[in-house]
Amino acid sequence: MQLRILKDKILSKLMLVLTLASVSLLLIIGIGLYLHSAPIIEKSSWGTLVTSSVWKPLRGLFGFFPFIMGTLWVTGIAIIIALPLCLLTALFITEYAQGGLKRILVPFVNLLSGIPPVIFGVWGVLFIIPLIQNHIAPHFVEFSTGYSVLAGGIVLAVMIFPLIVSIVSEVLNTIPQELKDASLSLGANKWETIKKVILRKALPGIIAAVVLAVSRAFGETIAVLMVCGNNAVVPHSVFDAGYPLPALIANNYGEMLSIPLYDSALMFAALLLFIIILLFNIISRVILSRLERKLAS
Amino acid sequence: MKLRKTEEVFFKILMILAAVIVCGSFFLIVGTIFAKGIPYMSLDMLTKTPGGGFYIGKEGGILNAIIGSLYVAGGATILGLFISVPVAIFINIYINGKKFLSDSLRVAFDVLFGIPSIVYGAFGFLIMVYFGFRASLLGGIIAVTLLVIPILVRTLDEVIRTVPRELGDAALSLGATRWEMAKVVLRQIKPGIFTAILLSFGRAIGDVASVLFTAGFSDNIPTSLHEPAATLPLAIFFQLSSPVEEVQGRGYASALILTIIVLIITVLSEILIKKFSKHKS
Numbered sequence: 001m002q003l004r005i006l007k008d009k010i011l012s013k014l015m016l017v018l019t020l021a022s023v024s025l026l027l028i029i030g031i032g033l034y035l036h037s038a039p040i041i042e043k044s045s046w047g048t049l050v051t052s053s054v055w056k057p058l059r060g061l062f063g064f065f066p067f068i069m070g071t072l073w074v075t076g077i078a079i080i081i082a083l084p085l086c087l088l089t090a091l092f093i094t095e096y097a098q099g100g101l102k103r104i105l106v107p108f109v110n111l112l113s114g115i116p117p118v119i120f121g122v123w124g125v126l127f128i129i130p131l132i133q134n135h136i137a138p139h140f141v142e143f144s145t146g147y148s149v150l151a152g153g154i155v156l157a158v159m160i161f162p163l164i165v166s167i168v169s170e171v172l173n174t175i176p177q178e179l180k181d182a183s184l185s186l187g188a189n190k191w192e193t194i195k196k197v198i199l200r201k202a203l204p205g206i207i208a209a210v211v212l213a214v215s216r217a218f219g220e221t222i223a224v225l226m227v228c229g230n231n232a233v234v235p236h237s238v239f240d241a242g243y244p245l246p247a248l249i250a251n252n253y254g255e256m257l258s259i260p261l262y263d264s265a266l267m268f269a270a271l272l273l274f275i276i277i278l279l280f281n282i283i284s285r286v287i288l289s290r291l292e293r294k295l296a297s
Numbered sequence: 298m299k300l301r302k303t304e305e306v307f308f309k310i311l312m313i314l315a316a317v318i319v320c321g322s323f324f325l326i327v328g329t330i331f332a333k334g335i336p337y338m339s340l341d342m343l344t345k346t347p348g349g350g351f352y353i354g355k356e357g358g359i360l361n362a363i364i365g366s367l368y369v370a371g372g373a374t375i376l377g378l379f380i381s382v383p384v385a386i387f388i389n390i391y392i393n394g395k396k397f398l399s400d401s402l403r404v405a406f407d408v409l410f411g412i413p414s415i416v417y418g419a420f421g422f423l424i425m426v427y428f429g430f431r432a433s434l435l436g437g438i439i440a441v442t443l444l445v446i447p448i449l450v451r452t453l454d455e456v457i458r459t460v461p462r463e464l465g466d467a468a469l470s471l472g473a474t475r476w477e478m479a480k481v482v483l484r485q486i487k488p489g490i491f492t493a494i495l496l497s498f499g500r501a502i503g504d505v506a507s508v509l510f511t512a513g514f515s516d517n518i519p520t521s522l523h524e525p526a527a528t529l530p531l532a533i534f535f536q537l538s539s540p541v542e543e544v545q546g547r548g549y550a551s552a553l554i555l556t557i558i559v560l561i562i563t564v565l566s567e568i569l570i571k572k573f574s575k576h577k578s
Contacts, residue, residue, distance in 0.1 A: 008474035015387035018380055022446055023405045029412070029420045036423055088308075088315035096312060107567055108320040114563035115326060115556070116503020118530040122537065122552045123326045126333055158322045165319060191305035212411065219413020221506040222534060246415045246506065253422070253510045270419040274412065281411035285404045293400070 030274060037268035040261055049268065055232045057255075062265040064272070069234045070149065070242030074224055075217040077153025077238060078160060083210060085157075086164035091194060093165070094172040113162030121226035124155040129227060132239075141239050147229035149242040155223050160213040167212065167288070171205030172198065174291060208287040215280035219273055221246035245269050327556060334553025337546035342554065347516050359551050362532035364518045368434055369508060369528055370501035373441035374449075374494055380442075381449035382490075386479045388450075389457045390465065403454065410447035415506035417444045422510040435522040437512025444507050445497040452496055456489030457482060488569055495566040503559055505530040529555045 040049065040062060052063030093105055133146030175198055183193040199206075229241025230251060249266050257263055341358045348356030388399050421440025430436065460482050468478040483490075505528075513525030514535070529551060536548030 004474055004477070008476040011383075011476050012387075012391050015383040015391060019384045019387045019402065022380060022384055022409075022450070023402060025443065025446075026405065026409060026412075029416065032420055032423045033416075085315045085318055088312045089319045092312035092316045096309065097316075105316060105320055108323050110567055111560070111563055112319075112323045112326075114499055114559055115323075116505075116530055116559055118503065118505050118533050119326065119330060119552055119556055119559075122533060122549070123329050125537065126549075127325065127329050158326070161319050161322065189301060189305050191308050192301065194308075215411055216413075219415060221413065221415040222530070226534070226537070246413065249415055249419060250506055250509055267419060267423070270416050274416050277411060277413060277416075278408065281408040282404070285407045285411075289400055289404055289407075 026278070030271075030278070033267050033271040033274055037264050037271050040264040040268050043261070050272075053234065057259050057262050057265065060261055062261070062268075064245070064269065066232050066234045067243055067245045067248050067269065068272075070228070071218060071244040071246075073149040073235050073238075073242050074152040074156060074228065074244050075214055077150060078156035078217045079210065079214060081153060081157035082160050082164055082213065086161055087168060087206070089161075090165050090168035090172055091198075094169050095190065095194060095198070109162045109165050112158075113166075117159070117220060117223045118226075120155050120159050121223035124151055124223060124227035128154050137239050141237070144239040145229070145241075147227060147241055148239045149228060149235045150238040152224045152228040152242060152244070153238070155227055156217045156220055159220060159223060160216055163216055164209050164213050167209040168202070168206055171202050171209065171288075171291065174205070175201050204287050205291055208284040208291075211280050211284040211287075215277040215284075218280075219246055219277055221250050225250055245273055249273075327560070330549070330552050330556045333549040334551075334556075337550035338553060339550075342547065342550050346518065359527075359529070359532050359547070359554070361516055361518050362527040362529045362551070363554070365434070365512070365515075365526035366502050366529040368519065368526060369437045369441055369512060370498050372434075372438040373445050373501045374497045376438065376442045377445040377449045377497055378490075378494065381446055381453060381493075382483075384446075384450050385453035385457055386483070388454060390475055390479050390482065403451070406447045406450045406454075410451060412447075413506070414444055414504050415509075417441075418507040418510050421507065425511060430523070432511060432513030432525050433523045434512060434519045434526040436510075437508045437526060437528065438522075440507045440511040441501045441504065444504060445501050448497050448500055449493050452493035453486075453490065456486045456493070459489075460485045488572060492566050492569045495562050495569070499559055499562040499566070502562075503530055503555065505534060529558075 043060075044052075044062070049062060049064055050068065051065055052061070053065045054061045054063040055066065089105075089109075093102055097105060128151050129146035131146075132148060132151055133144060136150075137144035137146065137148075179197055179201065180193055183197045184190070188196065224244055225247035228244060228247060230243045230247055231241035232243045232248075233240075235242040249269050252262070252266060255262060339358075343358055343363070344360055345357040346361045347359065388402050392398050392402075417440055421436060421443065424439060425432070425436045464485065465478045465482055468481045469475070473481070508528045508531060512528055512531075514527050514531060515525040516527070517524075519526040533548050533551045533555065536544050536551060539545060539548070
């Protein structure tokens with residue numbers, strides 16, 4: 001009898017320790033990255049590191065502005081492409097598609113989410129790059145290799161499709177049937193109900209989904225690296241090459257220990273990513289869990 | 298009046314188009330990979346290690362990367378299970394009742410899930426530097442374990458929540474301790490645990506950014522935890538950046554192999570999830 005209770009007590013402590021340890025990973029990662037990027041923050045400052053465009057590691061000059069802009073361009077393009085498509089798809093799945101069609105559509109969205117990033121990258125190189133180089137870019141600019149922020153944006157957009165579709169669908173499913181019925185009974189048709197009732201009611205959830213998708217796009221590394229051109233200048237058009245932060249980290253790990261302060265600079269890039277993504281994630285998760293709780297009560 | 302109708306039809310067509318694009322992109326990707334990969338596919342790809350270096354060599358296959366990936370993804374999933382099963386039980390059974398605490402923990406794991414693999418990779422690299430070991434199989438497993446813990450915890454958590462409250466309560470009312478109650482619950486969610494394993498393994502085998510710094514790369518099959526190990530996604534990435542055309546072709550074939558592995562895993566987990574939710578209702 002005593003032994004059973006003792007076992008329960010010991011295991012509960014063990015589980016508590018494991019839980020605390022894995023949650024505190026958030027803190028430990030932050031501190032670890034900060035400690036490692038401290039040398040470069042001390043040498044320059046947050047302000048100069050983030051706003052300077054000069055990237056000359058050999059002379060000890062590290063300006064992250066082109067990389068931040070590269071990340072913003074790629075992410076912006078991805079969201080502009082993905083949001084309308086995913087919103088419409090989620091609306092179609094939740095409001096229009098009947099049982100059978102729904103059962104076909106949803107698994108494909110899930111299958112898409114299982115495809116590894118590197119495969120998206122290979123697809124980008126094989127399909128999107130030639131498409132841009134031969135068919136899209138010639139209409140707008142004289143010459144483009146295809147390796148551009150547009151290519152990165154398109155590949156990223158496809159990568160965040162499943163995330164946005166599944167979260168928006170979940171949010172749309174939480175909207176009470178009575179609200180829709182009330183609108184329909186007043187003579188509104190289905191689209192008017194969607195426009196004036198459902199979308200308005202689902203807005204916080206949609207915002208949360210977008211914030212989450214932005215943070216996913218920020219951190220995506222290999223697929224973007226393969227199609228983006230990786231040129232450390234601020235892009236000025238969608239056909240310019242860009243160099244997002246994660247690609248910078250991934251591309252230079254080989255040299256980082258041979259040049260002074262270089263490892264510190266790359267860890268600073270990881271720290272930047274970590275902080276931005278952490279904030280975005282906390283915001284969207286708090287919105288979503290509040291929605292869930294509202295539904296439960 | 299007419300306008301309203303036209304507007305609805307217009308947007309309905311738009312929705313169908315969007316759904317076709319979103320779901321069609323899956324076929325486009327898989328189709329492209331198959332079309333490019335099949336001509337370069339051969340039995341040698343699966344059964345031999347590369348001859349003459351992975352970057353320029355035209356001989357042999359990528360057995361080293363397949364085995365390396367299985368080691369890394371398998372090791373990380375097993376290690377992750379040892380951590381995440383207790384955590385999921387703790388959240389659901391031990392802190393039952395304190396809703397704010399368990400909800401906060403769930404948000405924390407969701408946030409951890411959102412941290413990109415490149416950050417886990419960089420952090421894994423810091424751990425390695427701190428403890429003074431080189432890029433190796435062990436380093437890769439550690440970094441990938443960090444990556445899959447949130448996936449495992451959140452999946453297991455979802456599954457445990459589908460177990461009827463009464464079942465656990467019945468065990469407790471008969472005088473069982475919470476650990477004994479947990480064992481009852483665990484027996485109930487066996488297929489769910491399998492789903493979590495598949496999801497974690499699928500994510501682990503496809504990820505590059507976390508193993509880039511930590512696992513290294515090698516043309517040989519690793520024989521100990523301290524040797525560097527090749528991984529399949531990294532092999533694809535390296536082969537594709539090679540200037541030699543044949544090697545690029547082998548990259549396409551490797552991409553095909555990885556795609557097939559991941560598709561099998563995803564389909565299996567889909568079927569399991571469906572079976573499990575049928576069980577529930």
